[in-house]
Amino acid sequence: MPTALSVNCRSSPAGVLVTVAGEIDATNAGRLESVIIGALRPGRPLILDLHGLTFMDSSGLHVLLRVRADVLARSGSLHLVAVQEVPARLLRITGVWDTLDIHDSVAEAVAAHVPAADLA
Template sequence: MNPTLDLGIAVSTDRTILTVSGELDMDTAPHLTDAADALDLPGHTLALELSAVTFMDSSGLNVLLALRHRVGLAGGSLELIGLCEQPLHLLDLTGTRDLFTLRAES
């Protein structure tokens, strides 16, 4: 069984919501990177709706950290919305929870 990642994008004038579902791991993280690279983010908020992410490993976390850096350099902000227990636990284990703006829902 190959893990899958599904992505959806909604754009407004100052906010982009990227909906992510599935597993965010070594095999699928590059798809999120590619999708985010295609976005024009200067001064925008990038909100990642992650409530349907069932698993995230260090590769997924690395993508989130890279996105946080990229969006910050562009004068925007990154929000993580709806993290489930396992991805949230990964942020806690790695001491990275405080680096992100977490929201329960969009």
């Protein structure tokens, strides 16, 4: 039985915001990756709001790494927001945590890639 996963994409002047909730595992990682890749825009930041993500296995980790490579190839940037305890643990023990831009809030992620002159 597939694991529950909710994905919501929204484009804004600050980039593409993808909100992910539920669990990512081998049963739904491919769908998640397809939705995210379909939402990417060249040169635009991608913000993944993970505040509702309660579980992620290695399939989800691989999705993040492939998405990151795709975003960078398109001259964009990837920002993770509100990574919860279980997914954060996986990112830390695999060493991936230190390679990602991780923020506490969407506002913090937006501020990280908007030039200071644009915030005034």
